[in-house]
Amino acid sequence: MxxxxxxxxxxxxxxxxxxxxxxxxxxxxxxxxxxxxxxxxxxxxxxxxxxxxxxxxxxxxxxxxxxxxxxxxxxxxxxxxxxxxxxxxxxxxxxxxxxxxxxxxxxxxxxxxxxxxxxxxxxxxxxxxxxxxxxxxxxxxxxxxxxxxxxNPAPPLIKKLDDLPLPARHLIPMDSFFKMNPERLAYIFTTRGCPFKCIFCQKELTGRGFRVRSTELIVDELEHIVKTYNPGVVLFVDEILTLRKKRIHEMCDEILRRGLKFEWIANTRADCVDYPLLKHMHRAGCRRIYYGWESGSQRMLDVLKKDLTPESIVEAAKMTRRAGIWAKVYLIVGSPGESPADVEETERVLRMASPDLVRVSVFNPLIGTESWDNYQANIDLTDLRDNYVSSNRSAYVHEHFTQIELEQIRKDMVRNYEKWYYAYPQRARRMVERTLYYLENPTFAKKRVGRALGLVPPPSNKIDHLHAG
Missing domain, CATH: 3.40.50.280 (Cobalamin-binding domain)
Known part of the structure; x- marks a missing residue:
């Protein structure tokens, strides 16, 4: 055979x-x-x-x-x-x-x-x-x-995700990945699909519906990953893990009921979290959330059809920080019609929200997306054929910026934000916020003080270096 x-x-x-x-x-x-x-x-x-x-x-x-x-x-x-x-x-x-x-x-x-x-x-x-x-x-x-x-046309989407066999991790040299990744990062899916209409996302493979796995099978797989591979952190690679909050509350309850001790990361949207959910996620081991914000300009958010507001972005960041969870955000520069004023507005909203890490990409209209259909007149097809795309450059010919200017904007946005983030006023503010968090969560405060005094061993899966102080 x-x-x-x-x-x-x-x-x-x-x-x-x-x-x-x-x-x-x-x-x-x-x-x-x-x-x-x-x-x-x-x-x-x-x-x-x-x-x-x-x-x-x-x-x-x-x-x-x-x-x-x-x-x-x-x-x-x-x-x-x-x-x-x-x-x-x-x-x-x-x-x-x-x-x-x-x-x-x-x-x-x-x-x-x-x-x-x-x-x-x-x-x-x-x-x-x-x-x-x-x-x-x-x-x-x-x-x-x-x-x-x-x-032949693509088959219908798989309706019952619970019927799928588990991913064959045993066929992959997990130790090789762990050697090249000090966090010992492992992945898991709990859903497929996304109902939102962002113009830059390819949805042909997983669709715009939202299909979920059962809580029991998810936590069974988590337990298998934790006990078999001892990962440093588990990343839920779902596009929007917390779209159905009740489902995540149930998952967190089951993680806590089984006594599973591991740290995990979620991908989600700013309008798909609330403070009780974030606190519950933290109790169950969530230590990081990755948010797709794309912009702080309402005009650009509307162009990209994000169905978000700058106010919701800032509020989600504040709730995440208050719950003791670290946040990374993804942004896009060079969206259709973006102006210097839009870039400045994004930088202003970033400082208001104060996420812990920012990653910026250049707008890319991918084939099979609404952005491809709507902006083909601005796509340099020769450039696309010869180079295709990356997060750092694009074949989209922008109305206001050259590719060199966009690359500089991308770099400057990260550098300027990090310079601001690590300056003393912001470090002092975060110290106050941590103190308030420990007052609200005395159990974690005792552990933190115990570690500082050498009375409590540090966590085995460290990500402390990512928590800026």
Missing amino acids: RKTLLTYIKPHVQEDPLAMILGIAYLGGAMEQQGLPVELADERILNDSEMKETIERNDVIGFSALTPNIRRAIAWAKYAKEKGKITVMGGPHASVDQGIFLDSGHFDYVIKGEAEETLPQFIKAIEGGNDEDIKAVAGVAGVREGEIWVD
């Missing part, structure tokens, strides 16, 4: 902490469930010669890559084809832009949409060698002799 390799292609710049990729792990679990031989590989922890060896010992090579890295995926597919392998591309970009892969001459197939059900079907059809069986697999598009011979 042919053996399948599912591989994640590394970014040209690794900006985020290195951790396992859940996408190929879920697919690996689905393949194992069907009794199909599979190997997982992440190029970020392999050198070129190891990557070549991995490709050479498998028969079907499945690729996954974020949009900025598809050129590298095509290059590796070229190598695989030269070795006589069957090449397949999946993931969000392939689901909206199959042509860039199939037209390259280096991919035999694309699988569109969620593939936990369709990938095993496809591999079985390949093994059987019957074209009609391949044509029966939802989401498959294929090319032969330069011509498309199968092109």
Whole structure:
């Protein structure tokens, strides 16, 4: 039986902490469930010669890559084809832009949409060698002799996430990731989809609905991760973890009931939290929240269809800090029509909100998004074809700024904010806020004092260096 390799292609710049990729792990679990031989590989922890060896010992090579890295995926597919392998591309970009892969001459197939059900079907059809069986697999598009011979629409979204097998973490060298990440970061999904209408998000893969896993299965997986891998911190990679607050209250209750001791991070929106929820999350181990704010200018928030206000952003930051949770925020500069006044307004709101860390990207209209449909006249397609995109640059030709100016704005926004954040007045204010927090939470105050006096051992999973003082 042919053996399948599912591989994640590394970014040209690794900006985020290195951790396992859940996408190929879920697919690996689905393949194992069907009794199909599979190997997982992440190029970020392999050198070129190891990557070549991995490709050479498998028969079907499945690729996954974020949009900025598809050129590298095509290059590796070229190598695989030269070795006589069957090449397949999946993931969000392939689901909206199959042509860039199939037209390259280096991919035999694309699988569109969620593939936990369709990938095993496809591999079985390949093994059987019957074209009609391949044509029966939802989401498959294929090319032969330069011509498309199968092109099926993506399958319906998977309704019951509880039916999916757990991600095959045992097929991934977790220790290799932990060695390259001092926090020992692990990932978990509890939902798929996002109902909001931000114009820059690709939703083809997971949809605009909101599908959830059951609380019991989520905490079962958390318990398995904690006891098996002893991570330093667990990141919930859901787009909006706290969209349904009752669900998170239930999850926190179950974590506390089982006595699980671990630190975790949530991704969410400013309008999807309240103070009681944040306090409950903190009691259950949440120590960081990542917020997608994008801008502090109401005009830009409206352009991006964030459905947020600067006031809600500031209030969420204050509640998060009061609950004892550290906050990182994501911003976008160079949105359509953005002016110097909008940039200044964002910087003003940042200082009002005082998050602990700021990350800024340049606006990029990705294919398959509303921003792509609405602003094609401003997209330099030659630049896009030659360079594609990254968080630091864009093929979008801005109305008011050059690309060099936008890059400088991006850097200056971070530098200016950090200079302000670490200045004495802000450090003193945070000291007062921490004191108020400890008065409200005497249990944590006792632990803090005990650690300061050497009477209580420090937490085993440290992230203290991230909590600016």
